[in-house]
Amino acid sequence: MNQQKNNAVVGQSGGPTSAINATLAGVIRGAAKAHGEGKIGTLYGMRHGIEGLLSEEMVDLLDIFREESDLDTLALTPAAALGSCRKKLKPFREDETVYRRLFEIFEKYDIHFFFYIGGNDSMDTVAKLSAYAATVRYPLTVVGVPKTIDNDLAGTDHTPGFGSAAKYIAATMREILSDTAVYTVRAVTIVEIMGRDAGWLTAAAALPGLSGGRAPDLLYFPERPFDKNAFLSSVNAAFEKHPNVVVAISEGARYADGTYVGASAQSGATDAFGHQYLAGAGKVLEHIVREEIGCKVRSVELNLPQRCAAHLASRTDIEESLRIGAAAVSAAVRGESGVIMSFERLSDEPYRTDIRAERVDGVANAVRTLPDAFINAAGNGVTDACLRYLAPLIRGEVEPKYEDGMPVHFVLP
Amino acid sequence: MNQQKNNAVVGQSGGPTSAINATLAGVIRGAAKAHGEGKIGTLYGMRHGIEGLLSEEMVDLLDIFREESDLDTLALTPAAALGSCRKKLKPFREDETVYRRLFEIFEKYDIHFFFYIGGNDSMDTVAKLSAYAATVRYPLTVVGVPKTIDNDLAGTDHTPGFGSAAKYIAATMREILSDTAVYTVRAVTIVEIMGRDAGWLTAAAALPGLSGGRAPDLLYFPERPFDKNAFLSSVNAAFEKHPNVVVAISEGARYADGTYVGASAQSGATDAFGHQYLAGAGKVLEHIVREEIGCKVRSVELNLPQRCAAHLASRTDIEESLRIGAAAVSAAVRGESGVIMSFERLSDEPYRTDIRAERVDGVANAVRTLPDAFINAAGNGVTDACLRYLAPLIRGEVEPKYEDGMPVHFVLP
Numbered sequence: 001m002n003q004q005k006n007n008a009v010v011g012q013s014g015g016p017t018s019a020i021n022a023t024l025a026g027v028i029r030g031a032a033k034a035h036g037e038g039k040i041g042t043l044y045g046m047r048h049g050i051e052g053l054l055s056e057e058m059v060d061l062l063d064i065f066r067e068e069s070d071l072d073t074l075a076l077t078p079a080a081a082l083g084s085c086r087k088k089l090k091p092f093r094e095d096e097t098v099y100r101r102l103f104e105i106f107e108k109y110d111i112h113f114f115f116y117i118g119g120n121d122s123m124d125t126v127a128k129l130s131a132y133a134a135t136v137r138y139p140l141t142v143v144g145v146p147k148t149i150d151n152d153l154a155g156t157d158h159t160p161g162f163g164s165a166a167k168y169i170a171a172t173m174r175e176i177l178s179d180t181a182v183y184t185v186r187a188v189t190i191v192e193i194m195g196r197d198a199g200w201l202t203a204a205a206a207l208p209g210l211s212g213g214r215a216p217d218l219l220y221f222p223e224r225p226f227d228k229n230a231f232l233s234s235v236n237a238a239f240e241k242h243p244n245v246v247v248a249i250s251e252g253a254r255y256a257d258g259t260y261v262g263a264s265a266q267s268g269a270t271d272a273f274g275h276q277y278l279a280g281a282g283k284v285l286e287h288i289v290r291e292e293i294g295c296k297v298r299s300v301e302l303n304l305p306q307r308c309a310a311h312l313a314s315r316t317d318i319e320e321s322l323r324i325g326a327a328a329v330s331a332a333v334r335g336e337s338g339v340i341m342s343f344e345r346l347s348d349e350p351y352r353t354d355i356r357a358e359r360v361d362g363v364a365n366a367v368r369t370l371p372d373a374f375i376n377a378a379g380n381g382v383t384d385a386c387l388r389y390l391a392p393l394i395r396g397e398v399e400p401k402y403e404d405g406m407p408v409h410f411v412l413p
Numbered sequence: 414m415n416q417q418k419n420n421a422v423v424g425q426s427g428g429p430t431s432a433i434n435a436t437l438a439g440v441i442r443g444a445a446k447a448h449g450e451g452k453i454g455t456l457y458g459m460r461h462g463i464e465g466l467l468s469e470e471m472v473d474l475l476d477i478f479r480e481e482s483d484l485d486t487l488a489l490t491p492a493a494a495l496g497s498c499r500k501k502l503k504p505f506r507e508d509e510t511v512y513r514r515l516f517e518i519f520e521k522y523d524i525h526f527f528f529y530i531g532g533n534d535s536m537d538t539v540a541k542l543s544a545y546a547a548t549v550r551y552p553l554t555v556v557g558v559p560k561t562i563d564n565d566l567a568g569t570d571h572t573p574g575f576g577s578a579a580k581y582i583a584a585t586m587r588e589i590l591s592d593t594a595v596y597t598v599r600a601v602t603i604v605e606i607m608g609r610d611a612g613w614l615t616a617a618a619a620l621p622g623l624s625g626g627r628a629p630d631l632l633y634f635p636e637r638p639f640d641k642n643a644f645l646s647s648v649n650a651a652f653e654k655h656p657n658v659v660v661a662i663s664e665g666a667r668y669a670d671g672t673y674v675g676a677s678a679q680s681g682a683t684d685a686f687g688h689q690y691l692a693g694a695g696k697v698l699e700h701i702v703r704e705e706i707g708c709k710v711r712s713v714e715l716n717l718p719q720r721c722a723a724h725l726a727s728r729t730d731i732e733e734s735l736r737i738g739a740a741a742v743s744a745a746v747r748g749e750s751g752v753i754m755s756f757e758r759l760s761d762e763p764y765r766t767d768i769r770a771e772r773v774d775g776v777a778n779a780v781r782t783l784p785d786a787f788i789n790a791a792g793n794g795v796t797d798a799c800l801r802y803l804a805p806l807i808r809g810e811v812e813p814k815y816e817d818g819m820p821v822h823f824v825l826p
Contacts, residue, residue, distance in 0.1 A: 016592050048597055078588050084595040171819045172718055175491050178822050179429050179721040182497040184461055189717075210817045303713045304602075305585055308592035311725065314818065394818035404623040405727060405807035406584045409591050 004041030008034075008113035008332070009058065009106075012147075013049040013122040014086065016079035017161030018168075018310040019321040020147045021410070023117050024082065025075040026325020027145070028065050033326075035062060039333045040113060045412075049085035049118070050125065054101055058109070059412065070410060075318060076400040077409040078310035088121045092132050099132045106140060113141045113332045117325075119148040120367075123340050127360045130338035141332045144340035144360055145324055149307045151200035155363030156342035157353065158393055160324055161307075163317030166204035167394035168309045169193060172302060173216060173248065174208040180244045181214075187296035188235060188245045188289045191216070192262075192282030194306050196252040198369045199223050201306065204390055205248035206382045217245050220281075222252035223370045224379035226261050231285070232292050234380055249281045261285070311407045315396025316351070324355055331357040351392035417454030421447075421526035421745070422471065422519075425560075426462040426535040427499065429492035430574030431581075431723040432734040433560045434823070436530050437495065438488040439738020440558070441478050446739075448475060452746045453526060458825075462498035462531070463538065467514055471522070472825065483823060488731060489813040490822040491723035501534045505545050512545045519553060526554045526745045530738075532561040533780075536753050540773045543751035554745045557753035557773055558737055562720045564613035568776030569755035570766065571806055573737055574720075576730030579617035580807035581722045582606060585715060586629060586661070587621040593657045594627075600709035601648060601658045601702045604629070605675075605695030607719050609665040611782045612636050614719065617803055618661035619795045630658050633694075635665035636783045637792035639674050644698070645705050647793055662694045674698070724820045728809025729764070737768055744770040764805035 010027050012020055024045075031043035045061045046053035059082075065071050074081060092099045105111070114129060116122050126144035133140035146153050149165035173191065180189045195201045199221025209215030217238040220226055226249075238245040253261045262281035279287075282299035289297040320343065328341050339357035346352040374386035400407040423440050425433055437458075444456035458474045459466035472495075478484050487494060505512045518524070527542060529535050539557035546553035559566050562578035586604065593602045608614045612634025622628030630651040633639055639662075651658040666674045675694035692700070695712035702710040737754045744752060752770035759765040787799035813820040 012595075016595050048595075051597070077591065079591040080595045083597070085597075167818050171724060172722070174819050174822065175721040175723060176717050178490065178492040179717055182425075182429050182461075182493045184464070184496070184498070207817065208819060210819075213819075298717075300716045300718075301714060304589050304592055304711075305713075305718070308588040309585070310588060311584060391817060396818065397815055402810055404620065404804060405580050405809065406587050406621060406623075406626075409587065 005110050007041040007044060007109055007111045008115065009044040009046055009053065009111050010061070010115040010117070011046040011049045011053060012080035012082045012084050013116060013118035013125070014084060014148070015119065015307060016084065017147050017149050017307050018078045018164035018313045019161040019317050020117055021077045021079070021081050022075040022318045022321035023145050023147060023160055023325040025071045026322040027115050027117070027329055028061050028071060029322070030326035030329025032062055034329055034333050041110065044109065044111065045082045048083035049087060050102065051085040051087050052083065053105060054098070056105060064413065073401060073408060074410040075322060076310055076313065076398055076407070078308035081410055081412050086121070089125050089128050092128065102129070103136060103138055106138065112139050115143050115145065115328055115332070117145045117147050119146070120153060123153070123360055123363065126340060127338065130360065141335065141337040143328045143332045143336065143357070145328045146340055146342065149201065150195055150198055152198040152367050152369065153363065154366035154368045155340065155358045157345040158343055160317060160321040162200065163314035163393035164310070165201055165306050166207070166390060167314040167317070168306055168312050169201055169204045169302060170207035170394055171312055173205045174213065176300065177208060177214050177216070177246055180246055184243055185296055186239060186243045187298070188247065188293070190247045190249060190282045190285045190289070190297070190299040192280050192299060192301040193248055193250055194302070195222065195250045197222055197367050199250050200370060202248050202250040203370060203374065203382045203386055204394070206387065207390060207394060210387060210391060216248045218247045218380045219382065220247070220249040220253045220380060221370055221375065222250050222254060223375060225256035226253045227256070228288060231288070235289065235293060247285065249285060251281055253281050311400050313398045314394045315398050316393055318398055320353065327355040348388050348392060418523050420454040420457060420522055420524045421528065422457040422459055422466065422524045423474070423528040423530070424459040424462045424466060425493035425495045425497050426529060426531035426538070427497060427561070428532065428720060429497065430560050430562050430720050431491045431577035431726045432574040432730050433530055434490045434492070434494050435488040435731045435734035436558050436560060436573055436738040438484045439735040440528050440530070440742055441474050441484060442735070443739035443742025445475055447742055447746050454523065457522065457524065458495045461496035462500060463515065464498040464500050465496065466518060467511070469518060477826065486814060486821060487823040488735060489723055489726065489811055489820070491721035494823055494825050499534070502538050502541050505541065515542070516549060516551055519551065525552055528556050528558065528741055528745070530558045530560050532559070533566060536566070536773055536776065539753060540751065543773065554748065554750040556741045556745045556749065556770070558741045559753055559755070562614065563608055563611055565611040565780050565782065566776065567779035567781045568753065568771045570758040571756055573730060573734040575613065576727035576806035577723070578614055578719050579620070579803060580727040581719055581725050582614055582617045582715060583620035583807055584725055586618045587626065589713065590621060590627050590629070590659055593659055597656055598709055599652060599656045600711070601660065601706070603660045603662060603695045603698045603702070603710070603712040605693050605712060605714040606661055606663055607715070608635065608663045610635055610780050612663050613783060615661050615663040616783060616787065616795045616799055617807070619800065620803060620807060623800060623804060629661045631660045631793045632795065633660070633662040633666045633793060634783060634788065635663050635667060636788060638669035639666045640669070641701060644701070648702065648706060660698065662698060664694055666694050724813050726811045727807045728811050729806055731811055733766065740768040761801050761805060
């Protein structure tokens, strides 16, 4: 292992996105610059978040990424190149064991900068490690960089990773709209979109309506109660306009009593042993239409490609993710700790953002949902204000390298 | 309507693909050339296949597509720009009504060339119209151009549309493989792929293994009986190698007794009223893994994007589709009738094909499945010969126009 002093470590945590590796590439570029200026020794990458760190599974990222072209490939590789974990730290006043072990490792490797790229749980880790470092008086600068396709983090205009997922959804929705338009027979197509607690991604399904294009007829979000009869009336009303009705629904849509529309969401998809056939919100709506209207109906769950279709990433999102990663290192070397990096939007058109460091305590564990001003009065569509907010985030295309007709991904040696 | 003589008509039929509009663009380019040479009056487009033709819903395509750039956009627009139908003609010896009506329309519009872009049912229509024209001695040149993502048509090396669907599957599978690799917890990811009768598309899921990349661990095709115990043994064997097992299964996979693995496939997805929750082959495998192995498991149905994700179309497929469309017009003006256009492969590397006109009678209604030489001995993977066959078909990327961050589609006025 490297014998340098004043080192940094970076990890990725939580669910993968198409942009989390772009943020990592930004951190690596920032660290390489800081290394050149003598401010950081080297940058370790922890494998599988703090789980790997606890067993000292680390790689020397400045050594691995000596070629700029590898960083370019990394930035367009989906999922977490370092691996990920879903570990949430207990408060250290309850159990100090893990904290003691982590700080032993920091001491052993002379680590004084800790960068963590992740969602809500990861920002919670940032807050706790920062507080513990102060308690034990170990000089550790802790900086979180948000990522989540769900866009439901407080304290930032939007999250890295959301724009690419939104672009995938918008483009795929346009393709599905073209596909469903070919027949004259009445049919309903239901598209289930990720987002357990917030409707941001489902709102992105409305983007094909920009510039006068066709958009889905109906959208259903977790922010508004789902009503079966209102849904059926809306579908029948849409049939007055055209024979091919297209509906988008969040996986997290709920009835007025708070139960999920999707049976699988209700019982928890991964721990629901013994359930014969689990069904998501899309399948449930498919069933409702078949039973109550009796027309041709199909449901499509966009599923994993929403978070890993990096070939269709938003250039805006990837460039911002690179920038926010580098900005995290700048913030750290100028002494900011216990912060998460965030975007402040200065204007929609032309789209301009600033990157800031926010105190992490105020934002961790808070869920940001679609504001009322972004949802229409009927609760089944978005407003122009919502489209103005979303539009710049999906702009621009990336140009991944292709080999054998498939995008090339960076695989850590 | 146009008053020209010696006109042609073209239609699209059957399920949409990402390349069927490229074939249409090829027919339009070919017809414009033939028009310039005085060999064809104009080219009508029938809306929604012969269904629209029967009610004289036609557009003048040479008039609409005067700009080359519109043809370029059309070629990268998924689904059928003219609309589609699923009408199968009865034999004219049983019922001549529809034939009489069609030939009245041909006479009225002075149509002597009939181009039909479609799958098996459409080639059946080509055969029947050609035979009927001979019977009633109406001079009609009938040429079929195949399209199907399923690649299950006889008499051609491959079908237009297959390469783009295969590329979407291969690229998406690579993205899913990256996504699933981030955690250390044992997990099975099951990907359900289209193909009711043949495993060509599922075989394409193996393409990420080219050039040493990771490929799915197990593939299941309709061509080999699915055995639950063998499947479970294979998954457990794959866990010996890595914690993230990835499986691809055709929607048409069947047990040894011929029943479909997917319950929805078994009962027919659209007419199965009253079934609480229909499940495809992927969901059934998810259930088997959860019950019998008990690890984390997820299923992903690739669904409609397989046939409409035109932004990721194969350049090879789009260029061939343009060529075969134009070749159909050339064949027609040199007097070939009752034929379908087909590809003959001259070599894999470098990849070279010829376009030929085949007698339609021999190929309509025949299903071409994966040959034995393309499936491994265990029946759960493909051979190198299969990869050599598939590899050239997904090569090359297209460059669709984007507006507002989404691909631009051509919409018929």
